[in-house]
Amino acid sequence: MIERAAWAVLALIHALPALALFNPGLISRLYGVAPGDGAFLLLHHRAALFLGVLILCLWAAAVPGVRQAASVVVAVSMLSFLWLWQGAGRPAALNSIAFADLIGLPALA
Numbered sequence: 001m002i003e004r005a006a007w008a009v010l011a012l013i014h015a016l017p018a019l020a021l022f023n024p025g026l027i028s029r030l031y032g033v034a035p036g037d038g039a040f041l042l043l044h045h046r047a048a049l050f051l052g053v054l055i056l057c058l059w060a061a062a063v064p065g066v067r068q069a070a071s072v073v074v075a076v077s078m079l080s081f082l083w084l085w086q087g088a089g090r091p092a093a094l095n096s097i098a099f100a101d102l103i104g105l106p107a108l109a
Contacts, residue, residue, distance in 0.1 A: 007061035020047035
């Protein structure tokens with residue numbers, strides 16, 4: 001039961017960035033990138049990848065056999081962002097994303 005709840009928390013953390021695939025306006029709100037900016041397309045693609053992470057988290061919540069692989073994917077996603085964010089001097093514009101990932105680490109553990 002606790003494992004299912006932890007995976008549900010991880011799914012929730014990845015839901016908003018995944019929704020940006022279907023609502024590109026979220027990209028500007030989440031990341032402060034305008035639609036004409038070249039990075040907008042990359043962030044839109046990133047939303048598709050987050051949809052994959054979201055689906056994997058939901059799958060792991062339902063099927064224990066998927067959890068080991070899901071743990072690797074989610075850990076790479078969350079820890080790589082935190083590492084890059086730290087290396088970039090902790091840009092304030094991305095603090096909320098870092099905070100969400102930090103909150104998710106205990107659920108991942």
